[in-house]
Amino acid sequence: MxxxxxxxxxxxxxxxxxxxxxxxxYLGGKLIDELHGSNQPEDNHFPEEWIMSIVSxxxxxxxxxxxxxxxxxxxxxxxxxxxxxxxxxxxxxLGKRHFExxxxxxxxxxxxxxxxxxxxxxxxxxxxxxxxLFHSSYGKTECWHILGGREIxxxxxxxxxxFKPGVTREQWERLxxxxxxxxxxxxxxxxxxxxxxxxxxxxxxxxxxGSGCLLVEIQEPTDYTIRIEKTSxxxxxxxxxxxxxxxxxxxxxxxxxxxxxxxxxxLNKWQVAPFVVNETxxxxxxxxxxxxxxPYFRMSLVEVDNExxxxxxxxxxxxxxxxxxxxxxxxxxxxxxxxxxxxFVPANVSSFLIKNQTNEKFKALRLFGxxxx
Numbered sequence: 001m002x003x004x005x006x007x008x009x010x011x012x013x014x015x016x017x018x019x020x021x022x023x024x025x026y027l028g029g030k031l032i033d034e035l036h037g038s039n040q041p042e043d044n045h046f047p048e049e050w051i052m053s054i055v056s057x058x059x060x061x062x063x064x065x066x067x068x069x070x071x072x073x074x075x076x077x078x079x080x081x082x083x084x085x086x087x088x089x090x091x092x093x094l095g096k097r098h099f100e101x102x103x104x105x106x107x108x109x110x111x112x113x114x115x116x117x118x119x120x121x122x123x124x125x126x127x128x129x130x131x132x133l134f135h136s137s138y139g140k141t142e143c144w145h146i147l148g149g150r151e152i153x154x155x156x157x158x159x160x161x162x163f164k165p166g167v168t169r170e171q172w173e174r175l176x177x178x179x180x181x182x183x184x185x186x187x188x189x190x191x192x193x194x195x196x197x198x199x200x201x202x203x204x205x206x207x208x209x210g211s212g213c214l215l216v217e218i219q220e221p222t223d224y225t226i227r228i229e230k231t232s233x234x235x236x237x238x239x240x241x242x243x244x245x246x247x248x249x250x251x252x253x254x255x256x257x258x259x260x261x262x263x264x265x266x267l268n269k270w271q272v273a274p275f276v277v278n279e280t281x282x283x284x285x286x287x288x289x290x291x292x293x294x295p296y297f298r299m300s301l302v303e304v305d306n307e308x309x310x311x312x313x314x315x316x317x318x319x320x321x322x323x324x325x326x327x328x329x330x331x332x333x334x335x336x337x338x339x340x341x342x343x344f345v346p347a348n349v350s351s352f353l354i355k356n357q358t359n360e361k362f363k364a365l366r367l368f369g370x371x372x373x
Contacts, residue, residue: 025045035322053082140220141219149214159213163187200294226255283308
């Protein structure tokens with residue numbers, strides 16, 4: 001086995017990261033605790049685990065926590081953020097082509113989300129509005145892949161996505177100022193979801209993750225969330241800044257795209273079908289969302305009964321272990337990976353072997369930044 005500190009500093013093997021939890025206005029997180037083997041899993045205001053994050057959370061009143069949501073390198077007795085490691089040698093860790101196009105930014109953020117209550121109705125800006133209103137090169141197009149879930153108050157997991165036919169900006173603004181929550185929900189399509197479902201949520205699209213969802217969200221690397229509910233479903237009062245993100249109530253409605261689609265059109269537009277990209281006997285890699293769907297990110301699922309060879313050709317990625325444990329072998333050196341752990345895979349690690357170590361199927365998410373060519 002490689003010495004842990006050597007692995008982290010030279011980028012020759014995947015870099016283990018600590019679990020970064022972020023405070024949010026909604027409740028959840030119990031299923032994330034269970035994923036990590038906690039003896040006392042509970043729902044609280046830390047319902048998200050952020051993965052290979054070089055972005056800090058935007059939470060009013062918690063500005064003193066400057067690194068909330070930032071991924072840290074898992075080296076004993078150190079406090080090194082992944083961002084600092086990348087800043088030291090961005091071309092080495094992100095790859096030459098990526099660095100030439102995006103600089104020292106990964107261009108992506110990933111979260112595991114467990115919602116014990118419905119999230120507030122919200123929207124994120126697309127890139128055009130992010131530049132105009134927040135002077136940001138990135139908007140917040142995102143993708144949800146359902147990992148599982150639970151019934152809450154007898155209701156199975158669900159999501160809200162997209163405006164129904166006939167909804168107008170004038171109607172949407174009126175519902176906000178009246179705080180007619182049921183009226184807001186009635187304007188959007190509600191879908192019950194199952195494990196394996198995947199949805200692309202483009203910037204400007206109204207949405208809300210419902211109660212009971214355990215999902216992975218891959219997105220552009222910002223935390224610009226426009227909320228149009230002033231109180232969360234569990235009764236948490238939401239600060240005005242947390243609603244409009246500093247641009248004011250009038251301008252926040254510019255972030256919505258007032259497109260209308262039927263239920264069937266909404267699914268055809270934003271539900272994504274997976275397909276297998278790498279398969280051997282009893283082992284496979286399935287693309288959950290790819291660059292044919294959006295240029296902003298890519299995500300796949302590997303399932304390994306014995307061993308599977310991965311080839312990336314100089315592209316960095318993330319790895320999140322959903323079940324089992326395995327050994328990653330690169331150039332004769334090995335590293336053990338276990339359920340609930342997350343890793344940053346430097347661009348230098350262009351190929352490696354995943355070898356399952358148990359009778360349980362090894363499953364892991366592979367997470368990629370924006371398309372470079």
